Amino acid sequence: MLAQICQFLGVDSSDFPLNEHVFVADKSKDGGFLIHYFLNLCVKQNRPLCFVGLSQSFNHYCTVAQKLGTNLLSARNNKNLIFIEGLRLISDIVVEGKEKTNPILQLFNGITSPLCNLVYDSLKEIGVSSFQEHFGAPVLIIDDLSVLLSVGVPLKYVVSFVKRLQYLVTSYSPQGSLIVSLCIGEGDGDEEDTWVHLSHLGTLSIEVSNLKSGYCKEVHGQIQVEWKDSYLKPRKVHYKHTQYRLSDKNIELFASGMSSAVL
C-alpha cells in the first residue's frame, strides 16, 4: 500500500515528507488510511515521530501497522515514535478531579501553549530539540482535528493551535513536517471553515471523498491532491486525481472510470 500511494504522489518513499505541511480532508469516513500511510511511511524511515491520536487508541494504529508490516511497538520502545493518547486526555476532562491541568481543557479557553508544550516535550523525549542537529527531520501527525471541534473548542483556537504546531516543527533543523487529518461532514460549516484555513496554511492538501454517484462495492472513493507553491517550497502548483479501492492490506489506485470491475 505504501508503494502505491508513493507512486501516485510521485514521491520518493525514502525521504517523503520533507518539510511538508500536509492536510488531509476526509469527507467520506474512509480517509483514515492516509494517516496509516503517513504513519507507517515515517516509521519505516526511522524518523523521529510524534503522533497525537485524538480519535483512536494506540492499539488500533498498532494492529493496522502490523498488517502493513511495521511494528509500532518496537518503534515506540526505540524512542522513534511517541504516541500521545489524546482520547485519554479528553476522557479525563469528563472525570472529575483531574480537570485543572488538562491541556485540552485549557484549549477551550484559548490557551494553546499547554498542549503545544506537551508536543514539544514529547519530541524532546525522543531526542529532538531545537538547538542541535539530529538525524532525520521530525514528523508530527494529528489524527483527527475535527474531534477538537466536536467537543466544543472554538474554531479560532483550533486554527491557532495548528499554526503554533507548524511554527514548532519548522523551528527544528532540519525542518520537520506536520500532517493533520480532518473529517468534514456534509454541510458542517465549522469543519468546512477550518478546512479553508488549513488548506491555506498547507503545502500539500489531500481530499478523500465518496463517489458522487453513491455507494459502490468496487470503487470506494476518490482522492484529490493539490501540491501548492509556498514560501517554504517554491514549485509549480499541480493537481492529481484518482479513484481508489481499499482491501485488507492494500489499495488499488486507478484513474476515474478505470476500475477493473468496469473494464
Added chain:
Amino acid sequence: MASSEQTPSFRKRARVKIGQIQGTRPSLYNNQLLVSTGIPSLDSFIGGGLAVGTVLLLEEDIYGTYTRLMLKYYLAEAVLTKQSIFISSADESTEKLLKELPASVDSETQSSHPVSSSNINAETTTADKDDKMKIAWRYQNQKKVQGPPSISQFGHYYDLTRTMDPSLLDPDLISHGPSIDLDSSSSASESPPHMNKHYQKLLMSIRDKIRQGGFSTSHQAEKRSILRIGIHSLGSSLWDDDCDATSDETRASSASLMLFLLALRAELRSALATALITVPAHLFQDRAVVQRIERLCDTVVRIESFAGSEKEKNPVFKDYHGLVYVIQIPRLNSLVPAQLETPDLAFKLRRKKFTIERLHLPPELSSSTEFGGGVDIARGSACGSSSSSSSKLAF
C-alpha cells in the same frame, strides 16, 4: 486477555479461546472478539457481530418502537449468555425495560426449571470429575439434556409474546445507571463549558462498573465476562441536553454529548465491554451534529419504520415494517470495514423473529411496472456493478 485455564492439550487452541468468554466468538474477518447484538441477521450485516470495545449507535425511528425493541434484544442476549448488564435511560424506568425482555424461543422447555449460573458451573465441574471412559471426546462439551439451552450459541431468537422468566435475571449481573434528577441545575460547575452533569455522572458510574466489575483488560481474572452497556434515548431532552437555549451557538450545546461519547470510547477501548446507544437523531435540528455523533460511535445503524409514514401504503414495501440504513461499520484495527453487498436493507418483525434482509421487490410488481423504473429504492446503489436486481437502466 490470556487467562490460563486447564485444558486438555489435544484441543485446538482457537477453540479454547472461544470457550473462555461466554457468548463471544472471534471475527472471521479481523480476528476481533465479537458479541451478538441479539439479532442474528443484524450481526451478519455489520461484520459478524459487535466487536468488544466498540459502541453501536442506533438512530431511532420516529416513535422509537423498534429501536427500543432492539435494545431489549441486546439485553436479552446478555441474560442468555450470562453477561453483565449496565442499563440507563432518562425516558423510562430501567426496571420496566428489564421486565419486558422477551423470552428466548428455545427456552420453552427450559422455563419450567431455570438453571442459575452457579448450577451450571457445578454441573460442568462434576461432569469433569466423574471421568468415565471417553470414547467420543468430541461430544463431551455438548450440553446436557437439562442444561441451559444454547449457552455458548451466538445470537438467539426471541418470542415477543412471552417475557423472560425473571428468575433468569441474576441481580448480581445487572446494574442501573444513575437516576436523573432534572431539578438540579444542569451546568456542571466551572470546567468544560456546557458539560452536562448527567452525562458526567453516567460516565463515572460506567467507569466504576468497569473497574470494580473486573471488565478492564488490564485486570487479570480467572473467569472473564462481558459487560453490555445499554443506554436508551441518549441526547433526548430528558437528559437535560440542549437545555441551554440561551447559548447562541447551537453546536456548543451538543459538545457535552460529544465529550461523553469520546470518553465512553476511551473507556471501552480498554475494557471487555460493548455499548448500544439509541439516539433520537430525527429530533436533532442540525444534520451536522448527527454526523459528528455518528463519527464518534463505531457502528451506526439507522432505523426508519413505516409506521405513520406514506411508505406504509406503498406496495413495494408491503412485506416489511421499515428500512435499515447501515451508515457506518467500524474500521477498528483494520483499514477497511466489512463490506456491505448493498445498502438497501429492510426489516420485518414476526412474533419470533426480527429479521433484517436485502430489500426485494415483491414479484408481482416486477410484471406490472418497469423494473426499477419508477421505484425509488435503488438510490444508494447507483454505481454500476453493485449487483442489484433493481435496474436494467444502470450501465
